[in-house]
Each structure stands twice: as structure tokens, then as C-alpha cells.
Amino acid sequence: xxxxxxxxxxxxxxxxxxxxxxxxxxxxxxxxxxxxxxxxxxxxxxxxxxxxxxxxxxxxxxxxxxxxxxxxxxxxxxxxxxxxxxxxxxxxxxxxxxxxxxxxxxxxxxxxxxxxxxxxxxxxxxxxxx
Numbered sequence: 347x348x349x350x351x352x353x354x355x356x357x358x359x360x361x362x363x364x365x366x367x368x369x370x371x372x373x374x375x376x377x378x379x380x381x382x383x384x385x386x387x388x389x390x391x392x393x394x395x396x397x398x399x400x401x402x403x404x405x406x407x408x409x410x411x412x413x414x415x416x417x418x419x420x421x422x423x424x425x426x427x428x429x430x431x432x433x434x435x436x437x438x439x440x441x442x443x444x445x446x447x448x449x450x451x452x453x454x455x456x457x458x459x460x461x462x463x464x465x466x467x468x469x470x471x472x473x474x475x476x
Contacts, residue, residue: 348372348465350379350441355470358431366426366470368441375399378449379424380463381415383437383472390440392458396424397450404453408434431474438469 350373354366370379380395394405394415403415414427424441442463446452449462 349467350443350465351467352439352441352470355439355472357473357475360432360474360476362431362474363427363429364431364472366428366439366441366472368424368426369422370424370441370443370465371422372465373398373422373424373443374445376445376447378444378446378453378463379415379417379441380444380453380458380460381424381426381439381441382458382460382463383435383439384469385434385437388437390460392453392460393439394426395444395450395453395458402450404450404458406457428472431472433474433476436472436474438471440466440469442466 350370376399381393384390396415444462446462
């Protein structure tokens, strides 16, 4: 399995925007690609996921209306567009792949726990300052 690679992080001010990219050439047609984040001193948490087969998405409540996950089938990329960033969004962001049947339904029920996701890379740092 080719490990996903995250990029696009940086430093922005509160209210700003960033787009993260996840190069995931190893994802299959019926997989889920999830974005997760870990803030200093906190556990890693789910952010958003997309079902590669049909494009169904899931977002945790804290990012709904601000973040958009999308995929580019031709280039095997999954993107996370982040708008109206707050200091609470400061974290290292990771993408990973789940091959579990029904992964997007599981994401909705579990609020996107990382169980079942593999391919954790180095992540990309997002820092939001006032």
C-alpha cells in the first residue's frame, strides 16, 4: 500500500483559508479517505471523510459549513478546503485510508474515529493566529 502524503499546511490568521492536499494513489474505488488532526496535548480526532466510490462526505460538527472535502480522481488527490479558520483549528493534519465496507456510514455513526484507517504519514501543520 502506498502511504498517503499530506501537504498544504501553513500559518494563517483567524478567518483565513487554507487548502490541504492528500496524495493518495493507493486508494481504491470503494475506500474512504479521511482527514484527521491532532492539536498539542490532545488526542487525534476526525475532521472529514469522503467515500471514493460515490463522493459521499462526512464532517464532524466543529467544521461543518467551514471545511469542504473533495477528490480529484484523475490525480488521485483528496483535498480539504478550510475556510473561516479559528485558533481551535491549529493542529497537525493527517490523511489516511479506510478499506472497511461501509466506511462512510461508520464515519457518521462513530463521528469519524480513526479505527480502521491506515497509512499515517508525517502530517502537515496548520497554525491559526490572531
